[in-house]
Amino acid sequence: MRKKGQVTLFVILGIMVLLSISLFFYFRLSQIEVPEVTPPEYVPVQDYVEACIYDTGEEAIRQIGLHGGYVEIPFQIDRDPSAYLGLDSQGLLKIPYWYHNMQNRYPSVSFMESQISDFVEQNLDRCLRDFEPMSESFEVTPRGDIEVTTTIAEDDVVIEVDYILNVRLLGEDTESHIGRFSTDFNVRLKRLYDLAVRLLEKENEQTFLENATLDLMAMDSQIPFTQMYISCQRKNWFQQDIEEEIETLLTYYTPRFRVKDTAHAPFAADQETYDYFGSFTLKDIYEGKRPDRELPEDAYDYFHHFFDIGIDRTDLKAGFIYQPGWGMNLVVRPSDGGGLMYSDTARGSTDYFRFFCLNIHHFTYDLSYPLMVVLKDEEAFGGQGYSFRFAMPVIIDHNQPDRKVVGTTLFETPSEYIDFCGEKGDDIYDIRALGVDESGFANMEIDDVNISYDCYKFICRLGSTTAEEGAYKLKTQLPESCSHGYLLAEKQGYLSARQQVLEEKQIFIPIQKLKEMDFEVLRRKYFGRDPPHLASEDLPLDDQTSVMMIIYNYDEDSYYNFREFPVAEDATEDLSKVELIEDTTKYELNLMLLDEDGLILGGYVGNWSVSWQEVADSGKVTFRVVEYIPTPVTEEETYDALNYLQTDTEYQEQLRPVLS
Structure with a gap:
């Protein structure tokens, strides 16, 4: 009986081990996601969706690069002019x-x-345009909301979309569904971001930019610092002249800074x-030990404008830009308060020195x-390249770098927090969108109409308006846990x-309907001399020119149109x-006519009021811009051209957009 009991125990233990192993592999395999395989006959639909994901995703990624990591600039930055660099006036x-x-x-x-x-x-x-381009071969019916997940990896960006579609091949009775799409972008956004953060942190530690600026100012004979010389005549400087000299230095030298x-x-x-020239000290020079080689012409740049931020070698590029139009804040001491700077003089007190004057300034x-x-990542997007840019101030206080850091604010994801959104109050709200x-x-x-609740840190999706009790x-x-938040109403075409x-x-949210229109841009020559006059003929754009167009609306803060003309061949339908x-409303138009190098040739700046009837009766807008003759070359000529665009009401009225 004892042996039989031992055998039974071993059998039970064996079954338990076998069961444990089986359960381990079962749960292990159940966690492995089997990728969805699209039937071959429906691959064109999948390709079409993923092409749209690519176009839309590329636009978002490029906006991220243009705006310092933001597709949409946060409200607290956008409404604070001191928190951003404005690239235009x-x-x-x-x-x-x-x-x-x-x-x-x-x-983050x-x-x-x-x-x-x-x-x-x-x-x-x-x-996607309601899958209209696929309608000759397929019937496509969406069966859910679009859910997007973006992953910024080390060497690429991946956008995954869950969007259930019922797809039927015309002429066939059976249908299938496609639900998962994925698109990869070969752009090293994460590496560019890490490089940007590293550069900022090292600038805060080393004040490289402030020191380089002080070096440039000290080396310029037109910018006085400290000097003592023999002269009885007081020397004067004007702060405006000093400011213009600093602007010239920065415009020329900042692009020469290297990382x-x-x-x-x-x-x-x-x-x-x-390394050879860097090995010489002031003591060596004083003792007569001098280099026996010719100094490279860019030695100053190497020793003063070469920023070591302690990174491994990379093929990414880094550059710095300053433009005079961006302005600066300059305070000089001593001065008379009106911009006049002057030196102090002292006459000798003894008979021997009574004609001797000492002139001092600091x-x-x-x-x-x-x-x-x-x-820059030159290899991104198949060799098209990608730029990531951000701004920071360079700060000098009493001839010393002034870059204190008391903290870091990371803009984090506005969470769709389940616990927060799930804990609802007792009151029932009746929400309607009117338009x-x-x-x-x-x-x-x-x-x-999709309705969400924005409570500052959290955003909760509430649902969509539907037919209920005779109303939508x-x-x-x-x-x-959040009172007096904001309801957001969103719908395609509004x-x-x-x-x-x-x-x-009961809350009514007014929403404005949008109408898509074709558009074109024509140019009209303006002759700025002998005598100034605007031509009467509208001409098409030259092959070497383009127009960048930004439209705002005075009544609706959320309205924004950015377009380029001619429209790129690979542009998505909405950009055309x-x-x-x-x-009936009023727009603010800002159009810039540019040559192939990005230089300003003219444009149109003005307001445009239009009635609802004009919009309803039209399907196309013709914008017109001024081509300034002669072509602005110098800063003064460019200023004259821009001043004309902003202030001349006669041309603004003659070249108002035309609806047809």
């Missing part, structure tokens, strides 16, 4: 400062991923040559100016709108049209 093109008020301020990687995902979610439908171990422009000599400078940093419906009737309740509306509760929740339980609000 009207502050339309903005690059956020990554260092502001003694704090590092830049987006997760924030960038979130903004890319949001942009694709909001704009993918526009590219060590990036793909910078090569120096004139090899490394050993600079000036201290407080200076701050914006600098744009541009990082022009598909039949053209105004002030109507709109169907299928959404009846829902709101998160109980401007997004927001309405604050106050005391009323402009959208106008189907209402």
